[in-house]
Amino acid sequence: MKKLVWLLGLGTLLVSLSFILQQPQNVKAETMVAIPVEDSSFVTAGKGVTPTKATQLQPTGPVYGLSAWKIQTTVPLISNAGPEPWERASAAYSIGSDTWLVDGQVLVIPQGKVVTTPINFQAKSYGYNYVAGIVDNNEPVALWGSTDYTHQVGTVKPGSIWKITRYYSGADGSVWFDLGNDQWIPSFYFNNNLFYNFNTAYNRPDLSRDYTTQQRVITTMQHPFVVTIHGDSAKQTFKYPDMEDMFPGIYLDSGSQWLCYEVSYTDAIFTQTNWYKLGPEVWLAASYDSLD
Structure with a gap:
């Protein structure tokens, strides 16, 4: 009799466990961050x-590049046409009361997780x-093996440009970029x-x-850096980046040094093009210079 009661109790327990395991389990959603x-x-x-x-959206106050904002709600949008990213947006992210960012303005990544693609x-x-950043600082910046x-694990020079291979955003609001092979840089050392x-x-x-392209190829430096002209002869500049023979400019003497305030960078699948603006209508191809 005792054995029968024990078996009945065991059966009831197993049925109860089976019922519990079959119930939907609540999984905490990842916290997403817009950068x-x-x-x-x-x-x-x-x-x-x-x-x-998208036609409902209007700009309000400024938001700084490379800041981090927790996403509270994501809503789909009917896209429109126009030069601004919010005019072509297909998704809006609520980050505060009546305050939104859109998919064309930001990198969206999970908080606390290293990812290769937003x-x-x-x-x-x-x-x-692709996404790349330029080191905007008065002196070399340390790289770290983790966040x-x-x-x-090394340093990078002011004015050097690096493609970002991985992304990380911490719970403290920090943003980090991997420049390759676990060489991490805090985002605040990049230009915004x-x-x-x-x-x-x-x-x-x-x-x-079903898609639209977001692009930026020119940025202005907060901390201008020195470019040195190398080689045995003067180097020709051009009035506009990537135009070359169409708009020839002045020549710069070998060994001369110039402050660069503006940089142009594009990256195709097999080629990268980098230009430095050294004065009004004076653009120098990066192959002619050194950051030493």
């Missing part, structure tokens, strides 16, 4: 209004996504305005196109 790729603007659809169309990027076989400052070319979704029912 503006340049100095830009928050947008709003009006007090208490959740936007549904989740708002659209991979296309005929497109090429906790425990092991220095990144160089980038990435695709985001485009949602307009009357068009078959």
